[in-house]
Amino acid sequence: MSRLKDKFLNVASGNTYMRLVRYLRPYLGRLFAAIACMTLSSVMAVLPPWLLKNIVDDVLIQKDLFMLNFLALGIVLIYLCKAVFSYGQTYLMNWVGQKVIMDIRVQLYDHMQKMSFRYLYKSRIGDLISRITNDVMILQNLVTNVIIDLVVQSITFVAVIIFLLILNWRLAVITFVVLPITAYVLNVASKKLRLVGYEIQEELGRVVAIAQEALSAIRIVRSFATEDEELDKFKGQNKSNFRALMHGMQIHAFLEGAVEVILIGALALILWIGGRDVVAGRATPGELIAFIGYLGLLVQPVRVLSKVVSGVQRGLAAADRIFEVLNVSTEVRPPRSPIVLKDVKGMIDFEDIYFAYEDKNWILRGINLHICPGEKVAIVGHTGAGKSTLVDLIPRFYDPNQGCVRIDGHDVRQLDLKTLRRHIGIVPQDPVLLKGSIAYNIAYGCPWASREDIVEAADRAGILDFVKSLPRGFDTEVGERGVTLSGGQRQRIAIARAIVRNPRILIMDEATSSLDAAMEQHIHESMQRAMEGRTSLIIAHRLSTVRNADRIIVLEKGEIVEEGDHGTLLKREGVYANLYSLQMGEKSRA
Ligand SMILES: Nc1ncnc2c1ncn2[C@@H]1O[C@H](COP(=O)(O)OP(=O)(O)OP(=O)(O)O)[C@@H](O)[C@H]1O
Structure with missing residues (x-):
């Protein structure tokens, strides 16, 4: 199972790399210029020890003053060029990185605006915002700093290795054996040191805990006259703390010394072998000094490259979270050749509509409804009956799984989405x-x-x-x-x-929150005025709204169970009459 997961993650990361590279494509020119700057600044960084070799061999030993002038000027020039190339690499790489990030952020936001309500309602908005902000920032670090570190330090690492081999290949080979072993021993020692530090902290924590416990229960300690027992407990813990501390300190002191000895030992070994080469005339003193200088230059790439891996992983994880959102399909797709409705009469037809948010859990089943232009239709039903879902199909907030919604005889899926929505006015509940x-x-x-x-x-x-x-x-x-x-x-x-x-079509979801009677009357009047001359659908909760409607549609578990005007439906003594008497009861109680 975990191998399967690993395989999946590897595949996902592979895709993530390719996808990120695609974002870099428009900026390849600047990217290559940045890489050129990185290469040149890395080369500049590894030249000084070579100059040191010449200073020792040609100036100090051969007493060549012309060479001294040349080398002094050379060092200044090298650092000047390095500064220029470093500036170039930082500026260009940040330019590319910021552009890529801006593109991703804008694409992400645009995508979120078009994403299905189904997905948006399921997701936590905070999580989506964090993808636009935090994840994009982590990715920015990958695209700028991590790439710089990766390129610069890799080139430096390889260049230093090449210089070491050129200077003294025998010594270089010995170094490549000695250094990894030393690095391994140092790594183990530093882990052990961390552990010892942790154990000492724990022991100290226990001493504090005992004192705290006894002092916070001081009334009980005094009431039961157990001061001496508590003191003994405290002394006991202090003793064991002392023992642990001294043991830890011994290891600490030993390891600290040992680490130094190992490091110096490794260096001494290299110096000893190199020194013998110098004495035997197989190498010059300058070469040995330059060699040691290059060893110093090796520390930074090893340190940075070992951190780069975690930077890349963090960046890729952030990219995966961003692409996860971009992969969510927008669901409601605009038609390829849309019909632009100029004048809308406002006739609405629901034809055999079936709709489910998830699987085949039908929220609307077999809805057939013809609404004439200018008609005022109230939709009533118990909570969760599917009223909001039904009206959401008109502006295409969702598309039905089966059947079709028509406006003036046109399937809404054929209409230009923007103009369709412009012809519809919506008043949400809240x-x-x-x-x-x-x-x-x-x-x-x-x-x-x-x-x-x-x-x-x-x-x-x-x-x-x-x-x-x-x-x-x-x-x-x-x-x-x-x-x-x-x-x-x-x-x-x-x-x-x-x-x-x-708009020719008005959709209103009445507020259910309690409004006082006067405000209810005001809102009702406003709604009546707003509806004049338009096809109106109202998800109705108030009796006044229902009474004034041309037609009332009663929804029950996603089906139209009753239809007609107020008087007719009351006489039928069905679901509507039931709902109505419930509301009347509530109203009279209020
Ligand atoms: N985005 C969604 N994802 C999943 N299920 C949903 C979603 N929106 C609504 N539902 C479910 O669909 C059913 C119908 O919801 P709908 O909001 O259409 O009912 P309603 O009749 O308007 O209810 P109310 O009067 O409470 O507003 C409910 O069971 C609801 O939980």
């Missing part, structure tokens, strides 16, 4: 206002609305007097740091927002 002015909120999604249109919509929604009473009128800010609006006021702004675009 309207959300965006940060901005009241005018901005009313004209949201309708940038062509003039101030007169906004005022008219506010008037029809019954919010005009309230807005005028505010010191800044329509320019009053809402939301954070703005004016706080009541539920009823927000509802009416949402009604104004839905009708400012003069």
